[in-house]
Amino acid sequence: MRLSHYFLPTLKENPKEAQIASHLYMLRAGMIRQSSAGIYSWLPLGFKVLKKIEQIVREEMDRAGCQELLMPTIQPAELWQESDRYDDYGKEMLRITDRHDRNMLFGPTNEEMITDIVRGSIRSYKDLPKNLYHQQWKFRDEVRPRFGIMRGREFLMKDAYSFDIDAEGAKRSYNKMFVAYLRTFARMGLKAIPMAADTGPIGGDLSHEFMVLAETGESEVFCHKDILEFDIPDESTDYQADLQPLVDKWTELYAVTDEKADQAEHAKLGDDLVTARGIEVGHIFYFGDKYSKAMGATVVGPEGKDILIEMGSYGIGVSRLVGAIIEASHDDDGIIWPEAVAPFKVGIINLRAGDDACDAACEDAYAKLQDAGVEVLYDDRDERGGAKFANMDLIGLPWQMVIGPRGLKDGKIEIKNRASGEKAELSIEDALSKLIG
């Protein structure tokens, strides 16, 4: 992509409403634009990142055996009346009336809707287990939206729902999601720690929030320091195998959010205790037959009797992750994208647009990178070097390829790694092979 053609409205000055790094940089880097309180448009650069995150989530969900579908944003009130949540949800639920005076709502989540789909289509225990998910926009009419897309009213969420014939099956489904989440966040360059969360009326230990540690996190979290060093399960993880030992390893050490904090445990841990702030990027939950019971979702069991389906739900804040990644990875100059989610891998800076040698070298590098399938943003504008450097640092592409007359005299260009700041003077060929390889 040529920057001269790209819609990238960056800002030199700080918008006054931005209080935290992710909000500030998303606005300044031209990733998002506010429409109204807690509601944003995603501009090309931000949208690209959002799609990358969505794709990683998709790959890891599919790998764990889930199936993607897509449910509507607008739901009928009747479904929510069945589960009694129509009244319980309160003002956070955006209620809408259609032209026939039917009560509708913009979905804040989809337990009722998925339960409705499954109860109408699955009759036998032989059809279970199933895990269905979608990545769809949700709306929660937050009293006080803030921090940009981190706490918006409209947000993109991946929500998966598991269906099993008994609690043991549900636990297996839960464990798969647990492991899939570890992998998903790690692939985005994040360290997300699973922490014991409130389970509500169900009880037990089957609810975890995945927290990214960051200074600007909204809640205080506590964990054993060793958990920060755990290895992430690799690609070859067999989701059909017994994952319990793996989950046990991750859950036996102390790791909790503030509402579950235990002072006695803190005293016992001493220097091993890590106290930090966390951003909730995922939440997995087993809730048994709460919805299947209320909505009559049953299958015929092996003995020919109806049994209630055991369910769990598993959320990932896809749009929030964009902010969380920036919170975890930025400096005073701007964003530092982990390669897996970067909108482009390489940014080419032409230091003297209009100079024949510079233009030719840039065009050549641009074409070769593109041919090799590398996503590249070419700053071909007639701007001063300083402005281009500042802009490129701001949008945070992992690699910068700096091509100017000074180096070109000796057949050299510079590549800079945004994360480490390391610069190297190389021949164009060497630079290309390094970036393509």
Add this chain to the structure above:
RNA sequence: CGGAGCGUGGCGCAGUCUGGUAGCGCACUUCGCUGGGGGUGAAGGGGUCGUAGGUUCGAAUCCUAUCGCUCCGACCA
């Protein structure tokens, strides 16, 4: 939902107290110099001052209402 504050070109702000026909910086357009970390000179374009009523000869400025947005606290992917 309680508390505080702000709405003036795309962005950041001054002007409001003390009414007199709108200004600054950045950005933008054209031209020149410049050219490896947001350079510089000249010339330009762009705003019914959130909206609606009222007071006044005259309202960005005073009064009333209303809408929007932000921040602090209680709640949440």
